[in-house]
Amino acid sequence: MNPHLDELNDFTFTRLARLLADVTAPVGLAPINLSIGEPKHPTPALIIDALRSHTASLAQYPPTKGPLALRQAIAAWIARRFSLPPLDAETQVLPVLGSKEALYSFTQTIIDPTRSNPRVLVPNPFYMVYEGAALLCGAKPHFVDYDASTGQYRWEDVPESVWQDTQLVIVCSPDNPTGTVTARERWRWLFEQSDRYGFVIVADECYSEIYFDEGAAPIGALQVAAEAGRHDFRRLVAMGSLSKRSNAPGLRSGFVAGDAALLAAFLKLRSFNGAAMSGTVAAASIAAWNDEAHVRENRAAYARKFRELTPLMARHLPVAMPDAAFYWWLPVPPSYAGDDERFTRELFAATGVTVTPGTYLSRPSQSGATPGRGHVRVALVAAFDECREAVDRMAAFLARPPLS
Ligand SMILES: Cc1ncc(COP(=O)(O)O)c(C=O)c1O
Numbered sequence: 001m002n003p004h005l006d007e008l009n010d011f012t013f014t015r016l017a018r019l020l021a022d023v024t025a026p027v028g029l030a031p032i033n034l035s036i037g038e039p040k041h042p043t044p045a046l047i048i049d050a051l052r053s054h055t056a057s058l059a060q061y062p063p064t065k066g067p068l069a070l071r072q073a074i075a076a077w078i079a080r081r082f083s084l085p086p087l088d089a090e091t092q093v094l095p096v097l098g099s100k101e102a103l104y105s106f107t108q109t110i111i112d113p114t115r116s117n118p119r120v121l122v123p124n125p126f127y128m129v130y131e132g133a134a135l136l137c138g139a140k141p142h143f144v145d146y147d148a149s150t151g152q153y154r155w156e157d158v159p160e161s162v163w164q165d166t167q168l169v170i171v172c173s174p175d176n177p178t179g180t181v182t183a184r185e186r187w188r189w190l191f192e193q194s195d196r197y198g199f200v201i202v203a204d205e206c207y208s209e210i211y212f213d214e215g216a217a218p219i220g221a222l223q224v225a226a227e228a229g230r231h232d233f234r235r236l237v238a239m240g241s242l243s244k245r246s247n248a249p250g251l252r253s254g255f256v257a258g259d260a261a262l263l264a265a266f267l268k269l270r271s272f273n274g275a276a277m278s279g280t281v282a283a284a285s286i287a288a289w290n291d292e293a294h295v296r297e298n299r300a301a302y303a304r305k306f307r308e309l310t311p312l313m314a315r316h317l318p319v320a321m322p323d324a325a326f327y328w329w330l331p332v333p334p335s336y337a338g339d340d341e342r343f344t345r346e347l348f349a350a351t352g353v354t355v356t357p358g359t360y361l362s363r364p365s366q367s368g369a370t371p372g373r374g375h376v377r378v379a380l381v382a383a384f385d386e387c388r389e390a391v392d393r394m395a396a397f398l399a400r401p402p403l404s
Pocket of ligand 1: 053098099176206241244253
């Protein structure tokens with residue numbers, strides 16, 4: 001067996017299922033699951049229609065690199081969305097089966113386990129795949145803690161000795177779970193650090209299209225790199241996905257774009273790992289990347305939920321509109337003394353609403369703190385009325401006097 005498997009925690013939702021296994025929701029209240037970031041708005045008809053009309057591709061093995069038409073659609077979308085000159089669809093873009101798969105296999109591509117102390121810098125709290133991908137190829141994650149008082153990750157705390165061993169830095173922007181968008185200055189500083197120490201940066205941007213003000217789209221890493229004259233995107237890739245943008249988490253479709261030399265190595269690995277995209281999925285993906293109307297409609301639905309429901313939740317717990325993405329990152333009430341697992345269990349028992357304990361999205365960092373502890377993540381993915389119902393139930397629960 002791969003000995004690194006023993007270093008992994010069970011995945012977030014396996015732990016959550018275990019936590020709630022012996023808890024029952026109140027009779028008569030339909031359960032509402034706000035724990036998993038799985039979009040529940042309808043998948044647009046243009047994706048479903050394209051799938052139906054491209055079934056002939058099922059009779060062929062798909063090319064690992066994906067069809068040129070898909071790479072061109074992605075390259076054109078990136079250029080439109082981030083105000084960039086068009087990327088080279090031959091060398092700077094690759095389709096992937098969602099960003100989860102890409103995070104795992106790209107880490108495999110980059111990490112050299114034969115160098116001493118291979119390190120991956122990972123934000124904390126974070127999407128668990130970052131850690132799993134690092135550990136399984138023999139690297140050690142170094143955690144960069146979130147500072148709730150500034151709303152930023154503390155990259156400046158990383159010691160010199162760790163920068164020296166760092167081979168890969170993963171940045172999530174907009175961030176799961178905190179909703180933070182990485183600022184321009186921070187990207188620029190990370191690029192300078194990459195020039196100094198030689199590490200590769202992955203920008204996980206799968207939430208880039210979920211934001212609340214049509215006129216204020218979050219910036220992207222490729223955009224900041226190009227603004228700084230780094231048109232070759234050296235040592236940088238960005239990942240995008242149709243899962244959240246186009247409400248198609250089951251399509252398994254995304255991209256990796258950026259540094260052509262890194263993508264050539266990634267393509268080589270992919271010719272062995274079997275993660276080529278079906279031609280049927282590629283056709284549906286082309287339709288999705290070429291259309292923005294459904295994306296604007298989707299955003300409007302999230303904006304309504306966050307604008308109307310955040311003030312209601314803020315009456316009970318300190319929460320503000322996130323910069324972007326579809327999560328609230330809520331501190332548990334003081335009476336729980338930071339015990340987010342107990343809060344999650346009691347909330348479910350009283351209301352039938354499931355949230356994710358922050359502890360399951362975090363690890364004890366070098367300082368000994370677990371920055372996710374004392375928080376829960378709430379994914380406002382369900383339809384408006386269901387989210388409203390969940391907030392009403394949570395409000396009633398939070399208004400109850402604590403048990404002494
Ligand atoms: C931060 C982050 N990255 C990547 C993913 C994977 O998304 P997908 O593989 O559907 O593109 C998720 C899914 O929730 C996520 O939250």
